[in-house]
Amino acid sequence: MWEVVSRYKKALRWQVLLIVLCLVLFYIVNTAASGALLSIGMLASGFVSNLVQAVADSSSASSVDINALTESGMASVSGWIGLASCVGIIAGACVMFILRGKRLVTTDLTHVNQRLHVPDYLKVIVLIFGVQAFVTFGTYFYQLLAGSVGAPAPNTLYDNSISSILTTPMGILYVVLIGPLVEEIIFRGAIMRSLERFGVNFAIVVSSLLFAAYHLILFQSFFAFFIGLLLAYVCQRFSIKWSMLLHILNNCFSAAIFWLGPSDAIMITFYALVLVGSIVILVTQRRRIAAELSIRRPASMFYVLGIPMGSVGIAEAGGQPYGQGGWPSGGQSGGQAALPGSVGQPYGQAAVPPPAMVAAGPGPGSAPGVWQAAFVPPQYNIIPPPPSPGEPRPRPFAVTFSGAAMITALAVALVISIFMEFSI
Numbered sequence: 329m330w331e332v333v334s335r336y337k338k339a340l341r342w343q344v345l346l347i348v349l350c351l352v353l354f355y356i357v358n359t360a361a362s363g364a365l366l367s368i369g370m371l372a373s374g375f376v377s378n379l380v381q382a383v384a385d386s387s388s389a390s391s392v393d394i395n396a397l398t399e400s401g402m403a404s405v406s407g408w409i410g411l412a413s414c415v416g417i418i419a420g421a422c423v424m425f426i427l428r429g430k431r432l433v434t435t436d437l438t439h440v441n442q443r444l445h446v447p448d449y450l451k452v453i454v455l456i457f458g459v460q461a462f463v464t465f466g467t468y469f470y471q472l473l474a475g476s477v478g479a480p481a482p483n484t485l486y487d488n489s490i491s492s493i494l495t496t497p498m499g500i501l502y503v504v505l506i507g508p509l510v511e512e513i514i515f516r517g518a519i520m521r522s523l524e525r526f527g528v529n530f531a532i533v534v535s536s537l538l539f540a541a542y543h544l545i546l547f548q549s550f551f552a553f554f555i556g557l558l559l560a561y562v563c564q565r566f567s568i569k570w571s572m573l574l575h576i577l578n579n580c581f582s583a584a585i586f587w588l589g590p591s592d593a594i595m596i597t598f599y600a601l602v603l604v605g606s607i608v609i610l611v612t613q614r615r616r617i618a619a620e621l622s623i624r625r626p627a628s629m630f631y632v633l634g635i636p637m638g639s640v641g642i643a644e645a646g647g648q649p650y651g652q653g654g655w656p657s658g659g660q661s662g663g664q665a666a667l668p669g670s671v672g673q674p675y676g677q678a679a680v681p682p683p684a685m686v687a688a689g690p691g692p693g694s695a696p697g698v699w700q701a702a703f704v705p706p707q708y709n710i711i712p713p714p715p716s717p718g719e720p721r722p723r724p725f726a727v728t729f730s731g732a733a734m735i736t737a738l739a740v741a742l743v744i745s746i747f748m749e750f751s752i
Contacts, residue, residue, distance in 0.1 A: 333720050336629040337727050340526055344534075345733040347519055350427050351538060352737075354420040354514065362416025369408030410499030414506045421510045424518040436517040437568060444566040451609050455558055456578055458606025461599035463551040470547075494586050504583055508575035515539045515556065516563040516571050524564070525632055525712055528624035530724040532560040541741035549741075561620075626722040627712030 424432055493499030515535050523531035536556030540549040555578065563571035585595070610617070629635075715721050728734050 332629055332633065332635065335633055336722060339632060340724055340727050341731045341733070343522060343526070344728050344731060346427060347522065347538070348733050348737045350423050350518075351542070353426075354423045356420075357423055358416040358420030360416075361419040362412040365412035365415055366408055369412070373408075407496050407498075409493050410496045410502045413493065413502045414498060417502075417507060417510045421514055424514055427522055428518045431521075432513065432518055436513065436521055440567045440569075441564070442566055444562070444570050449570070451613075452558055452562055452574065453577065454602055454605045454609060456555060456574060457581070457599075457602040459551060459554040459558070460578070460581075461603040461606075463547060463554075464595075464599055465603075466550075467547050494583055500583065504576060504580050508579050509572055511539070511542075512559070512563070512568060512572045512575055515542070516560055516568055520560055520563065525627060526724045527626035527722070528564055528711060529621060530626060530728075532557060532564060532624075533725070534728065535560050537738070541738060544741065544744050623711060625714040626724050628715045629719060629722050631713050632722075 428436060493503060515538065519538060520531045520535035523534055536553050536559075539556035540553035543549045543552045559571040559574055562574060
């Protein structure tokens with residue numbers, strides 16, 4: 329049994345390490361490709377020569393207003409920023425073929441789970457704007473507090489760069505279409521799908537955490553984490569096309585605010601309404617949320633490793649391999665199992681196959697007639713089976729966040745995000 333636990337921890341940590349390495353490589357390729365195009369743009373626009381001249385005309389390099397020169401440089405290469413961003417993120421996304429292979433552009437994009445109804449979609453939209461309202465109010469109150477006690481204020485360099493991007497057609501295309509689509513393929517496609525076999529809740533949270541780390545600016549990372557949770561849930565329960573559409577909608581909203589420039593009174597009223605609406609949704613849907621979390625418990629170690637459960641002598645209550653009651657009807661014969669669509673059953677009436685069941689005779693330490701679970705590679709639409717009462721309880725969060733790779737990656741991302749947020 330301890331060998332199974334050891335193999336499970338090793339498999340999980342290697343998977344997380346591979347994801348972290350792919351994400352780091354994505355950063356490198358993205359930065360290199362976009363940086364190369366921006367360098368060409370700076371040379372072509374004369375920004376480099378202007379910078380050299382400004383430094384030469386100053387009595388010392390320290391007297392140069394770096395922020396002013398940076399903003400001037402962004403304005404001079406604004407036509408290149410959007411193109412460089414598009415090329416960089418697409419080139420970087422190719423790294424994810426290491427993680428998913430051809431599934432990155434096939435099943436990860438085409439799979440459809442449960443049908444998404446309009447009321448549920450509207451609720452998710454309200455929650456997304458509610459998160460945006462919460463972060464916006466939080467940032468505003470922090471700025472008030474920072475001004476009163478002399479704490480550092482958030483940097484505006486990111487806002488300036490976004491403003492520069494949204495003034496060009498390629499920049500608009502990146503913000504409202506290319507960026508959201510590629511980010512969904514990377515985080516809700518490659519990363520979340522590669523972690524689902526360890527548990528759906530685990531895959532949703534870790535992919536969202538990495539999505540937040542990817543943004544590398546502190547307040548924006550808070551927003552990205554909670555938005556990532558909603559997008560990952562929609563992708564896992566319904567389809568990645570719906571999470572893509574939500575991501576595009578969110579970015580279009582931000583772009584519209586930039587273009588239209590609504591008054592503070594309008595924005596405060598809107599954010600207050602969606603924040604109240606989000607609270608109402610969370611309160612009224614609390615039982616459904618609890619049921620969603622419960623059914624997506626960490627997956628059985630034996631399922632993850634592909635070990636037939638009967639071979640390790642685990643006899644289940646009632647002769648069922650996954651706890652009292654087991655899988656719904658049809659599971660024991662290896663047929664299709666229809667998961668009920670009542671409250672607390674999140675997968676509706678869609679018929680989905682459970683892990684294959686085979687009738688086995690007495691195995692080592694097992695009782696006659698106990699159904700054993702034959703390993704089936706994780707498929708979309710299937711919630712991985714939870715641990716049975718007789719096996720060790722998997723703890724994917726504890727295993728992951730005790731690993732050096734994840735801790736180091738998150739620590740580095742946190743330091744960089746704080747520096748990017750408050751550097752002057």
